[in-house]
Amino acid sequence: MELKQNYYGSLCTEMYEILHKKAPQDELEFYLSYAKQGEKILEPLCGSGRFLIPFMERGLHISGIDLSGEMLEKLKQKASDAQVIQADITDYACEEKFHYIFISSGSVSLFTDIGLCKTILNKLKKLLLPGGKLVFAVDTVADRCPDDSEYNVSVSVKTKEGFDLILKNKNYYDEKSQTQFSPSIYELYNGTELLQSEPMDFQTHLYQFGEMEQYLMEIGFTTIKTYSSFSKDIAIDDNCEMFLFECSY
Missing domain, CATH: 3.40.50.150 (Vaccinia Virus protein VP39)
Structure with missing residues (x-):
């Protein structure tokens, strides 16, 4: 995707x-x-x-x-x-x-x-x-995130349907461009069943x-x-x- x-x-x-x-x-x-x-x-x-x-x-x-x-x-x-x-x-x-x-x-x-x-x-x-x-x-x-090489769960919430919606991301900061790269994956679960996955390439200067x-x-x-x-x-x-x-x- x-x-x-x-x-x-x-x-x-x-x-x-x-x-x-x-x-x-x-x-x-x-x-x-x-x-x-x-x-x-x-x-x-x-x-x-x-x-x-x-x-x-x-x-x-x-x-x-x-x-x-x-x-x-x-x-x-x-x-x-x-x-x-x-x-x-x-x-x-x-x-x-x-x-x-x-x-x-x-x-x-x-x-x-x-x-x-x-x-x-x-x-x-x-x-x-x-x-x-x-x-x-x-x-x-000053708002820079610590660098990490592996995806980690940063947020987990319950939807109104009772599903688990989680956010996994990792961070990398490029000093030269002053860009914070935070590739992310949103996943929606019904118990252990993955219902939907959505990647996002989150970047900020x-x-x-x-x-x-x-x-x-x-x-x-x-x-x-x-x-x-x-x-x-x-x-x-x-x-x-x-x-x-x-x-x-």
Whole structure:
């Protein structure tokens, strides 16, 4: 079976929904802090809606984009009137402009090709209205996983049908490219019977302090704030699990 890089298939989506059905409150409040009633908001990589739906519930005008049909199906089950489209962000074209665009959960780190990452960020910049803000997070080099050569069970959950859904993965970090490789296998069991297996080639780019800021300046953002926490502490070095960026031009 072909490995899909960073694509959330059916088993991956099922586990994600069990483990991450609701957004962490501190992270949700961080992204909500930039939202204003009446303004147009876009959430690329919106997944199954754990951020998008709370925005909707507050009466905010938000749209979403995601490549995973499985994720968007979960979202639609929870909010049938959600304004979302299935698209690859690299191919996304839209005449509409937005006051506020955000990408949650460090998902920008999934764009491990830096040239492609810059292209996507530049596209999002062009979707902003004058004075609009792009806000997103990335993983840092401090969030590196220990290397291991064998697949190990990292997560095991029960589905609503009573099946066992397990995640096996291993990790390898490439220092030169700052890429964390985490090939994974999702397996669904009824007792000892394997019902379904789904491989995933999970990769993330881990950022050093000052790295993304340089890319954002190259793209043309003129005001960039870098935080180390959802409480908006200013980042001063690599010793935090994530960088949060607030960008405008």
